[in-house]
Amino acid sequence: MKKGKTAARGVSADTRIAARNKKTILEAAIGVFTAKGYDGASIAEIAKRSGLPKANVYYYFGSKETIYRTIIGDLIGEWDRALDHLDPAREPAEAIAGYIRAKLDFSRRHAAQSRMFANEAVHGGRFVTRKDRNHMLAVTLEKAKVFEAWAAAGKMDPVDPIHLFILLWGATQYYADFDVLAKSHLQTPRLGASDFERAAETITAIVLKGCGVVLPGPAAQRGPSRAARLRG
Amino acid sequence: MKKGKTAARGVSADTRIAARNKKTILEAAIGVFTAKGYDGASIAEIAKRSGLPKANVYYYFGSKETIYRTIIGDLIGEWDRALDHLDPAREPAEAIAGYIRAKLDFSRRHAAQSRMFANEAVHGGRFVTRKDRNHMLAVTLEKAKVFEAWAAAGKMDPVDPIHLFILLWGATQYYADFDVLAKSHLQTPRLGASDFERAAETITAIVLKGCGVVLPGPAAQRGPSRAARLRG
DNA sequence: TGAAAAATTGACGCAAGCGTCAGGTTTCGC
DNA sequence: GCGAAACCTGACGCTTGCGTCAATTTTTCA
Numbered sequence A, B: 001m002k003k004g005k006t007a008a009r010g011v012s013a014d015t016r017i018a019a020r021n022k023k024t025i026l027e028a029a030i031g032v033f034t035a036k037g038y039d040g041a042s043i044a045e046i047a048k049r050s051g052l053p054k055a056n057v058y059y060y061f062g063s064k065e066t067i068y069r070t071i072i073g074d075l076i077g078e079w080d081r082a083l084d085h086l087d088p089a090r091e092p093a094e095a096i097a098g099y100i101r102a103k104l105d106f107s108r109r110h111a112a113q114s115r116m117f118a119n120e121a122v123h124g125g126r127f128v129t130r131k132d133r134n135h136m137l138a139v140t141l142e143k144a145k146v147f148e149a150w151a152a153a154g155k156m157d158p159v160d161p162i163h164l165f166i167l168l169w170g171a172t173q174y175y176a177d178f179d180v181l182a183k184s185h186l187q188t189p190r191l192g193a194s195d196f197e198r199a200a201e202t203i204t205a206i207v208l209k210g211c212g213v214v215l216p217g218p219a220a221q222r223g224p225s226r227a228a229r230l231r232g
Numbered sequence C: 001t002g003a004a005a006a007a008t009t010g011a012c013g014c015a016a017g018c019g020t021c022a023g024g025t026t027t028c029g030c
Numbered sequence D: 001g002c003g004a005a006a007c008c009t010g011a012c013g014c015t016t017g018c019g020t021c022a023a024t025t026t027t028t029c030a
Helices: A016-040 A043-050 A054-060 A064-083 A092-109 A111-122 A130-152 A161-177 A179-186 A193-210 B016-040 B043-050 B054-060 B064-083 B092-109 B111-122 B130-152 B161-177 B179-186 B193-210
Strands: none
Touching (some): A064 A092, A064 A130, A092 A111, A092 A130, A092 A193, A111 B111, A111 B161, A130 A161, A161 A179, A161 A193, A161 B111, A161 B161, A193 B161, A193 B193, B016 B043, B016 B064, B016 B111, B064 B092, B064 B111, B064 B130, B092 B111, B092 B130, B092 B193, B111 B161, B161 B179, B161 B193
16 A cells, blocks of 8 residues: 555565564554554554654554564464364374364464454454465365264264364464453463363363263263164 | 533433433434444434434533443343243253343344443453442352352252353353344345344254253153254 | 665645534424 | 423534554575
8 A cells, every 4th residue: 555665565575673572563563453452552652662752663563554464474374383283094082172272272382463453353354365365265175074084984973074174263362362251250360271271171071072072992981972873 | 520510410300301302312322322332422412313413412411421321230130031031940941041042032122232342351340330330240149159059959960050050151142242243154145134033043952952951841842952953 | 885676754635434512393292 | 381301402522543664773695
């Protein structure tokens, strides 16, 4: 849009100073955007937090929107990592458990970005590019096929894969996005490793059993997965 | 905080005109807050949407914060309705199924407020009063006890009740809060009744089975619930 | 070492937003 | 009908915020 002569230099490789400053600015921006939302965030505050004068922030990023988009774009690529766990070659039990744990772990380590993304989605994804949108859809559909393949192989119930995804996403995001509520419900001043551990156990247990996931191999424990233990 | 002589008249009963205008303003405000967030919303826009001059908005509500708090406060009371389903006297299968359905239904009918609340929570609940906070916690703990009672009675597995709650909340809120993502994943321009129906079926099936909920009565237990079929 | 490129910065123009106010009009109770 | 209360509103003061600019300092590298 804007293109002042001092606008960010786009593609050319960053010098060491540029790389450092950009990183500093983005980190500060994540904090401010997370706390205030897009509209509520001010460049002045981002500048103050990063210890640079406002004009210098504009030197590296042409506008507030550019900073925001950069962060969102960077983040979307990161979700993929957790999804790698859903590999069709693996057994669903360990794959799904791995995904849940990775997703929770990511939410915990990158709580601020998670909240930023949640905020963005709540407001309709104004700044998510068509490309990012398509990427997310493609990945989702690809992984949905994995669930279907497992079901076809008799390794789990034929659950609607998209809604299952939503359930997994919703349950795991909660701890980062609604941190303040989770802390209240769990009556702790801060969500610690043990809280996430317990969350992982609970979600994993319910989902695996709820989807009738068959435990693999010679493992003895197979629980009442398939044979719904209903009284006769 | 502020207390101009023309501030809202607080407790005194509203006249018919006051009631109508307040309602109009709140409805307009919900739309604006939902779209832009607290900081992004401007009184001018709320005024324009409600067809009243800005000064008139200030006549009824002393500040932006007052409007916002009013909406949030009104909403919190509404969650309780869905929770009424979790009555310890009922059988867990139908109680939980009823709760899931009621929660999804609420999310669907009050999507804007749901998103507003999500936004508020993401930003740390700046405007949720201590009282509202305590109320939510009390209600949650009370209902957690219901799950525990069912488990003690052998009607379901001893699942961590708080984390189960979070799973249910997260899964059901998703459709309202992250509407834009859900539409993308489900490849529909608009979430319709059938989408919510399918969501309810999937979540209910997974959670009931996953928590080992025993189906009650002599009624023939229909296997893995209504096994969700795969979409076309 | 010296000139070009990169980086830094204080100050500024302009727009939008919050909340106020004074004075007018309508409604309501009696 | 009439006075008081409720309601309405255009205009204004003041602050915050986005993005710009011109001028200066620092870094790079040939």
